[in-house]
Amino acid sequence: MRKGDPITTYSGVSFYILDPREEEILDVDMAHSLSLLCRANGHFKHFYSIAQHALNCLLEARTRGFNTRVQMACLVHDGSEAYISDITRPVKQYLPAYKDIEHTIQTIIFRRYGVENLTEEEQSQLALVDDILLYHEFAALHRLSLTESLPEKLAEFDFSFRDMQEVEDEFLRELKGLSAQLSGEVKGA
Numbered sequence: 001m002r003k004g005d006p007i008t009t010y011s012g013v014s015f016y017i018l019d020p021r022e023e024e025i026l027d028v029d030m031a032h033s034l035s036l037l038c039r040a041n042g043h044f045k046h047f048y049s050i051a052q053h054a055l056n057c058l059l060e061a062r063t064r065g066f067n068t069r070v071q072m073a074c075l076v077h078d079g080s081e082a083y084i085s086d087i088t089r090p091v092k093q094y095l096p097a098y099k100d101i102e103h104t105i106q107t108i109i110f111r112r113y114g115v116e117n118l119t120e121e122e123q124s125q126l127a128l129v130d131d132i133l134l135y136h137e138f139a140a141l142h143r144l145s146l147t148e149s150l151p152e153k154l155a156e157f158d159f160s161f162r163d164m165q166e167v168e169d170e171f172l173r174e175l176k177g178l179s180a181q182l183s184g185e186v187k188g189a
Contacts, residue, residue: 007083009033015083020105025079025112027175033082035168041088044141046161050078050086051171053133056157058174060129063155068185070125072178073115075171077126080105113175114182133157 004018009029016024034051038044057074066074078086080102087098110116118126132151139145140159 009083017084017101017105020083020108022108022112025109027172030076030079030082030109031168031171031175034078035164035171037081037086039086039137040142041086044137046141048137048141048159048161049164049167050081051167052158052162053137054078055167055170055174056155056159057129057133059155059157060132060153061125064125064129066125066129067122068178068181069115069118070122070129072113072182073110073118073122073126074129075174075178076109076113076115077106077130079109113179 002016002019004016006014006016009015009024009026010032011026011029013024013026013029015029031051034054035049037050039048039050039053054075054077057077058071061071061074083105084098084101087095092099092102107116110118128151132153135146135150136153136157137159139150140157
């Protein structure tokens with residue numbers, strides 16, 4: 001007997017939030033859901049999805065020359081939100097149960113995509129990229145800046161309104177490409 005009640009994903013998987021399994025994490029479910037979920041609780045100038053954020057994170061990691069593991073981590077670092085939605089940083093700090101659930105699901109997602117044991121340096125690189133995007137997203141898509149000076153970015157980001165299906169398809173292509181690269185690196189090691 002599994003703990004809690006399941007949600008039904010886009011592909012029809014019964015996903016138990018309190019008892020997640022790695023084999024229930026499907027590329028199509030994550031790509032589809034994240035392409036339809038808006039960042040910042042929808043408080044941007046226009047729709048800008050979590051998947052588009054992840055693709056921009058990937059672009060920044062690539063531009064900085066970060067390794068394939070960090071690139072994959074950047075692409076899937078908000079993957080848990082495909083199953084439990086996004087909660088803004090100011091609110092999340094008051095929800096320890098949510099943070100525990102998020103951590104469990106995200107750990108399984110990282111394991112599923114071969115990035116579960118990031119080094120301290122890789123974790124720092126992921127955090128840097130995520131913060132760079134956060135600040136530049138707010139500067140471009142909101143009426144406020146989170147700091148007086150924006151953190152240096154190396155990539156040119158696309159903050160435009162994009163078709164959700166186009167973003168989903170790009171997310172899937174990148175996920176498959178990075179998975180193949182990681183698989184090749186493991187075999188070549």
